[in-house]
Amino acid sequence: MLIVVIFVGLLYALPNIYGEDPAVQITGARGVAASEATLDQVRNVLEKDNIASKSIALENGAILARFKDPDVQLRAREALMAELGDKYVVALNLAPATPHWLSILGAEPMKLGLDLRGGVHFLMEVDMDTALGKLQEQTMDTLRSELREKGIPYATIRKLENNGVEVRFRDDAARDQAISFMTPRQRDLVLSANGANTLKATLTDARLSEAREYAVQQNITILRNRVNQLGVAEPLVQRQGADRIVVELPGIQDTARAKEILGATATLEFRLVNTNADATAAASGRVPGDSEVKYTRDGQPIVLYKRVILTGDHITDSTSSTDEYNQPQVNISLDSAGGTAMSNFTKDSIGKPMATLFVEYKDSGKKDASGRAVLVKQEEVINVANIQSRLGNSFRITGIDNPNEARQLSLLLRAGALIAPIQIVEERTIGPTLGQQNITQGLEACLWGLMASIVFMVVWYRKFGLIASTALLANLVLIVGVMSLLPGATLTMPGIAGIVLTLAVAVDANVLINERIKEELKNGRTIQQAIHEGYKGAFSSIVDANLTTLITAVILYAVGTGSIKGFAITTAIGVATSMFTAIVGTRAIVNLLYGGKRINKLSI
Missing domain, CATH: 3.30.70.260 (ACT domain)
Structure with a gap:
């Protein structure tokens, strides 16, 4: 074994x-x-x-x-x-540079962290203005729906500063009726009279705080999904402060590539086409108040209603395939709320054209006064199709140019649409040379620690010290082997410190065993009895000592982040392998050398 x-x-x-x-x-x-x-x-x-x-x-x-x-x-x-x-x-x-025969066996090198391998580090800030702007749009849609449902006539509805909304009515009576009707129904809004015939709706502090928290947490989840699906090995995505996210991508040396992975804030909007408006006239500026002009990839203008039927936030899954004409398509699945909204809208709109608008925020390459990147919103109509039947939780988008674009679109939609755009406020590239220097220093520390332990054991315990040193080398091989096998394990500088620490204390078990054997020999036991009692007596002490270290490592892994986790993983693996090599490994060698033989003197 x-x-x-x-x-x-x-x-x-x-x-x-x-x-x-x-x-x-x-x-x-x-x-x-x-x-x-x-x-x-x-x-x-x-x-x-x-x-x-x-x-x-x-x-x-x-x-x-x-x-x-x-x-x-x-x-x-x-x-x-x-x-x-x-x-x-x-x-x-x-x-x-792993040889092919090792790759066939599934043997791969350890995954190295940013400090050892090099890579890119980003500090990103969530654009809260856009997130709260979307919430303001939702508030306007909610107020419109509530007033229509109750049949309360209103003149205009517009945005105010500080995420508020103002509704103007024909008279005070209609305004007061609206306030009394909506106050118990809209718990997240503070409704108040604001001058003659007008109503002011502002979001509560609790709702604004919840929206900010949701924007950050959802963006973290989506960024993790995105870098995982795009094959970046062992990324680190974690929160920093109120509205910032740290992203580290080991192994990637090109910030442009990393920005492409992270900055693709793609989402979809489904809108109805305004067939009553002249697209050419609208392109020259004559646009109805409830509509706006968007363009296809070929530059053709299309007039869309401003009202968004559904956004990409409700997409739960997205795959690419080909349709019956062998043309690329993207299959969309919606959550229950999205499916209900789509179903309710399309049942009354059969025969009308619906457009799929692809929305993406990209870095313009410019900076604002505070030095932040200015994001540009790019929109493109990728598909216009007549609603032929009532749509539900799943449907498809066609009219995409090629299969690769369909795959890319489905990937971005599946990974999720960012709740709000993100701006890169700091970026750092850590070169592989610095990582190599860290590895060299770590290896030197490891080897010096190993040499010191071996010299001590051989001088103090002679042949049994040599046996313990063999177990120590086997322990190092097993730690590296297990770290390479574990899919979620990443080696960092603190991880190397964990290995050095493990090697330093790994001889503890053999010290206990050897001292116990010496003690049994002094008490007059025969050599074979002393060996047996030495291993047997020291076993409980070794297990207790290593178990407490293992518990500490598990706690560190559970509550720690980044480098602390790396230290905890290598320590836990090292404790487990050192117990195996110190107890099972050395006992096997001792049995091979002394088992069943008459021994007069022990080299210990």
Whole structure:
């Protein structure tokens, strides 16, 4: 059993020896995919500029080119960016150099944190003005619906500062009737008379606070889903302060690529087309008050009603496929509230055209007075279709240009629409050289600690010290093997500290066993009895000592974040493996050397 366990541990620890290759990853921007033609283009660019590559491969719609060192990697990136243009994202990356036969067995190197591998760090701020602006729009729609339901006539409804809404009535009687009708029904609104014939509605402080909290928490969840679905290994997404989010993406060296992943705040709006308005006249400025002009990708104007039937907030699932004419489509599933809203609207609108508006917030490249990035709202009508029947919780969108765009759209919708746009207020790129320096220092500390323990054990306990040192080396191999096997484990600098600490205290168990054996020999036991009693007597003490450490590590993992979790994981794994090697491992070697033999003197 011991041989099998150590062999498996060694096998899964091996990939960490091979390290990583500096690489350039080429992926298509929205609607474009990397193909064999792109692969040939990449090869030609590198050959033309005399840039030698270790390998170039096309996998899962992305091209990965490996190079011998970071200098060549940077030259390749510059050359490829100049040649490929805006249609492709050329990102610096680090690719594991694991041999193919190990990859087949599922053996991969340990996932390294930002401080060891390098990567990008973002501090993002949620745009609360937009989040509360959406809430203000919802308040206006609610008031309109309530007044229509009761049959109370009103003249105008408009926005006020501080997220308030003003409704103007024909007379005071209608206003007072509206206040008395809506006050018990709208608990989140403070309704009051505001001058002659007008009503002022403001959101309560509790509702505003709840909306702010929801905007941050929902954006955190959506960002986590997005980076996970787009294949970023071991990202860190956590809250900082009232309205900020920290995002760390290990291994990614290109901030533009990271921004594309995080900044794609895509959502959909379903609106009815105003067929009574002339689109050409509307494009030149003559737009009805209840409508606005939007454009297709080809630049064709379409007049849409301002009222939004449904937004992407209600989308629970989204997949891409092809329709009966072999054209790309996106299948949408809604939650119960969205399904009800869509059903109620479409039952009265059969035969009318409904447009699907794709909304995206992008970084304009400009900064405002406070130095924050200015986001630009880009809208595009991607589909107009007649409502042929009453729609429910699921339907499909057609009219998309190509399958890749359908896949990208479904991915963004499935990952969720951000409740409010996010602005990057700080960005940092940690280079792989700094990470390599941290790894080197960590390894040196680990090796010096290991050497000190081995020297002490061999000098003090002689042959039994040598046996304990063998167990210590096996323990290190098992820690690395288990860390490589665990899908959620990430090694950070504190994690390396956890390994060093574990190795330092791993000999404790053998010290207890060896001292107990020496004690039994002094009491006149035979050598075989002393060995047996030494292991038996020390067992309960070893378990108690390690169990308390394990409990502490579990608590640290439960309440800690980021680097604290890394320390807790390596400590917990180290405690478990050191118990195994110290008790089972050394006992097996001792039995092999002394079991069933007449021994006159013990080297201890």
